[in-house]
Amino acid sequence: MLQKLREKTTGVVGAVIVALLIVPFALFGLDQYMVGGAANNVARIQAPPTWWHGAPSWWPASMFWRHQEVTVEEFRNRLELARQQQRERQGEAFDPVAFESVDNKREVLETLIDEKALAMAAEASGIVVGDAMVRDAIQDIEAFQVEGRFDPNRYQLTLASQVPPQTPRQFERSVRDNLRQSLAATAVGSSSFVTNGEMDRLVRLLGEQRDVDLLMLPAPEPDTAPVSDEQARAWYTANESDFRAPEAVTLEYVQVNADTVPAPAAPDEAALRQRYEEQRERFSAQDERLASHILVRVEDGADEAAVAAARGKAARIAAQAKAPGADFAALARDNSDDSGSSAMGGDLGWIGRGAMTGSFEDSLFAMQPGQVSDPVRTDFGWHVIQLREERSGETRSFEDSREALATELAQANRDRAVSEFTSELVDRIYRNPSSLTPAANEMGLQVQTVGPFTRANASGIAAHPAVRQAAFSEMLVQDGTVSDPIEVAPGSTVLIRVVEHTPERALPLGQVRARVDAAVRADRARKAVKARGEALVARLEKGETLESLATAEGLAAPESVPGVPRGAPLPEPEVNEAVFAAPKPAPGGTSPGLQMLSDGRAVLFVVTGVTPGSAATLDQAQRDALRQQFAQVSGLDDIEALTRSLRRNLDIEVFEENF
Template identity: 30%
Template sequence: MFEAVRNNKRIAQVILALISVTFAFFGIESYLNNNGAAGEVATVGGTPISAYEFEQAVREQQDRIRASNEGQVDPATFQDPLFRRAVLDNLVNQRLLSLFASEHRLSVSDEQLRQTIAGIPAFQEDGQFSNARYQAALRGQGMNDLSFQERLRGELAYQQVLSAMGEAAMVPKAAVSRVLSAQLEERTVHMVRFEPETYLKSLEISPEAAKAYYEANIESYAVPARVKLSYLVLSADTLKSKVTVSDDELRAEYEQTKLNLGSPEERKARHILVQVAADASEADVAAARKKAEALLAEIKTDGARFEAIAKTASDDPGSSANGGDLGFFGRGAMLKPFEDAAFALAAGEVSELVRSDFGFHIIRVDDIRKATIPSFEEARGQLEATLRERAASRRFAESAEQFANLVYEQPDSLEPAANQFGLEIRSTEDWIEKGVTTVAGFESPALAEAVFSQSAIASKHNTDAIDIGNNTIVAARVTSHEPAQRRSFDEVKAEVESQLRQQQAAEAAAKAGADQLAALTKGEKADLTWGDPIKLQRGLPMLPPNAMTSVFAVASDSLPAYTGVSVPGAGYALFRVDAVKKVTIDDKDPRLETMTDQYAQLMGAQDLRAFLSALRERYAVKINAAALATDSNG
């Protein structure tokens, strides 16, 4: 039972990923409502989604995006209405599923909850549940045990709905066989290229044509405005070097956290389960007890047979094959009666019968890992890094507003802010052109816009302090500026003629290729030098998508057959299809199973979208547009 629950979570996690269905599939306009309580962003089936709940979900999604992008995310991304709408829609979908699960009385037992928590990789160390990591992770998210468990219980409840849907997706084997056969079809082709270079020499560009081309594309011949900058960076990292941590602070932190610095006590155990439901009749309980007592008597007679008896007699399919082995586990990972018994045994000891919600257990402890607590000196480096980072983040939060005020109130120089915070004024060596989004190595459209503002260029003022994310703000000052310049026709005449010649040569090549294809299609002879044979498979693209589509769209009843495609800016590619090799798929082909699974996943996702759409009609969904807009601007 223990291992069975743990192993099934992988399937659950895959299905759970389908929850995030955004407005690409469901329009919000159909249920927008400007009315609603001020503290509600939405109501689903009459139950509210509070502004606090929504903003918490927004922050969590921001944290996930930052983590996956190593913090390099433009803060403006998170103010995009589409981002906030997608987060809200995800909350709505979760609420819809929760209401459905509640209506159909889908519940989650305490044991399911414990086993799920124990199996979450973020809470594990060396493959085993770590209470220290669990508690640290919750603290990092500002949650306690109760709030996390209630949230997870809700997710597991509606996960049962998703699991049922995922298992219900049926894919006809014949359809998959036809698709696989088409993917494996092989065609042998020869190709000839009509390249622009062939037509370049014969082209003459008149002055009138060149001038007209220049006028039509005049903006592409302009030199954008550009600047060079001096700038300051204030971040938690820049402040970290200025933070000092006293020995007393380190020792105080050690005393408060030493239990979490080490590893808690863990037990490696085996068990034999005689299964009986918690609400079974007295007769069933008595029968199970009798069987368990017989097994325990057998083990007491010959303890060396514990593993063999577990393999043949245990009702736990997840551990019986391994002789009842449950591996190492800490407190909180098992049901309390099981845990209490396991942690009361010495290594090598066998328990008396232990009753849990699953039935009767016989437990043997094979090994004990004692709790380990590092000494103060061993933990000093980790403690110091933690305290320095914490203090730097705190100082950054305290300094950010003062820094912003200083660069604004003394706009003629960055030196006051640099002196106040002990920062180095840096400079860019290369020109920064208007229109880029990366400035001084920072990806920030807001900073790029600020350095080309009227205030920065004409008034020669500092920019505002720009938040670029990841606890970092930047203020810049323009040191050199060159305005945008439109180059005259005479300056770029040679460039214009070259580009126009290339364009006309490509058009000539494409026309020649298309004319040749038309002639071949009519059955006319052609003096062409075809290239070496190329074997193409539909499922393994070796040519651009439009070429692959064209080659496999040619009818194969009469060969050779011809087709061709224009290659933008590079002429024309003409193909001769000489042979077609179709593939017959055997019913036992192992590839069928793989493709069937893939199609089932796609169909499951489609079914989920349809199911959620139906739930939106069943449980009225209303969005308080006014509250959402207020939060966006706040």
């Protein structure tokens, strides 16, 4: 059979057939290899090649398109960052369930896609970020500064404390990438400007003031006319959402804290001494070194020749520093590539263990005061180190530390007792998760009840956001099982179970008829006030004045308010908006209007004069600040327009199943 297959495929026709089969398989496979699959991506962004902007998206031209992916890990990291930021802003009001909505996740993803679009635009434009820009950006980060100046020790420690920890080189790479993708947008935003004509027009509009006369119309007499069944049904049907009973629950719960758990025995002498020995480092000051250094930087990706050249330069500097009478600080100011310390003569301050990278620290702590090291290699390059002073830490005795140890150990024992008690309680509850009573009785706890309550009127432990959130969660409501422990205060937790649940529901008309009748009467009264006001506006438009209307209607005299600026409440913000929305009155004329108030009353107003804002009232500093604000707003609009324009040329595919 194999021989026959060989005979059939050795001819010209066979070769053509095999070639036709190989090409599409090979190209399709290559295309899939280049663009990757959807298994590890949340979105895939594709753009035409830079040398063929009009390239079609269909195969085989699609093989040449540029690709970017939003990976699952990248998306989840950004989502977690957004979660932390929202939790900090909202505090106890933060709802983790609502945060996990698809709309919220999509919003986070859209931000990432915009960033990828800007990165691809930067790549296509050949934007390159220099080392000096990266260094300046890092040194401007407040987290790396001490007293307003970049501190290398703080930089190292901050990066090491990240989760996961980062090396300086990794962080510099991420900063470089971020700068590269933001440069185009920043350039567009910062290039926005406001012309003198635009500035004058904006100042005239924003600084405009209006002279206005106000006449308050009183609320009508209470509506006591009957409400028919037909009127009530019509209002109830049109406003059914106003007549719903909110969801409510009743809870049973037990609370565990230091007061409900048997107190542990006081710590004895042996336990105190054991804790002292285990934590001796806490009572010992760290050995420290006062050091200076000179850095000969080696750029990321430098070849062996560049590394060797840098080492040779560092060796020459080290030789000069070791010479009798050498001024190390002067050498650092003239030669060090560390802009954060060179101006201070290379001073790094007092350094303890763990503050610097391994090779630097090993060399420093092996030196003697006054000694200058040979070149030492780190991720930054070659260092020449000078040890100026050293100091050894002191250790507090056990007797001096006894009181603090006793307090700490007693608290630790109480915390451990509460934790162990809670763990045992949870284990017992798991044997019968549909009730709190058996486990509570076995552990000597009292089962308490709270409710029924809604999301808006919870009290007691139910007022705690975490308890309220769990109480209305779908799992506890539907299953009727006991919750996990919920911390309501430091060292105090509760376990809850929903014993009664009343879903949100429409209240029957008969039950809310009094509320419906009151709403109908209030609406009729409001309409009566509005109709009266509109009739009075019509009389104003025919030439009557507010004063004559007030006299004819038996109302209080109108109030004149000259020079009303934008945003001033008159007496409510909506009145101000209506005043400035009214047409500018003709010379010698007025511009009347009506605005309803939130309490059902109405305000008649007449605009009698308009004074445009004047740039002459602004000094140069105010004018410059206002111009900058206008330019920033315009720049943000330009950046948004740029992003929309870039996205129009992209092929974006989203994999929501990987959210």
